[in-house]
Amino acid sequence: EVLRHPLMAIPGGFFYLAIKPRLILIMEVYEFIQHIFTDFKKGSEFNLAQTISAHQSKHWQSATEFWDLLLNNICVVGSWIFLSHLWGVGLFWSIYSITLSCSATIFIWLFFVQHIFEGAYAHKTADWNYILGAVQGSSYLELPAILRWFTADIGYHNIHHLCERIPNYHLAACHRENSHLLSDVKTLRMRDLADCSQFLLWSADSNRLVSISSFRQSTEAILKT
Structure with a gap:
């Protein structure tokens, strides 16, 4: 409940955008070095080219993803160093942290409410239905024109x-063009965003998200009977 609180989007957004991409690259480099040393210990059959080609990463699916992540890290960390030198470490990180945290919070919340709302379809992996997941597990968020453009x-x-x-x-x-087929899609508006934060629990019986308060009420009712 604490981790899914709306205010957790502030530190969570900073971690997701600023720290996680760097952490993933460091973890994968460490695991790759371990993989090389493991193969090297096998003896004379060690072949560096084969070892590299045989390595399967847990953090990306292809070489293209790796190069995207590597170049992203080089550009981002390089800009950190350059701007810290240009503006000063304190000034740069104060502006950067506040700006990134605020924008990341908005970014996370816009994604959050697309799937977290009253009655949202939520099913275990077995027998999960792709169409129901898209139509009843995702919402249509009605935004003003300017926000539609920015997002x-x-x-x-x-x-x-x-x-x-x-x-x-x-x-x-x-x-x-397909609105007549989307009558089951949940429509949300800006005023509904705050209410979505309460639907954090999954009901395995109904395959729907339920609010914490309704779960407590049903639990108390069961205990009384």
């Missing part, structure tokens, strides 16, 4: 989950 139409999350290959600039048109 690349993230509000049409149900369409994105039905087909992730649809580019963001076609999501709105696709939603309009």
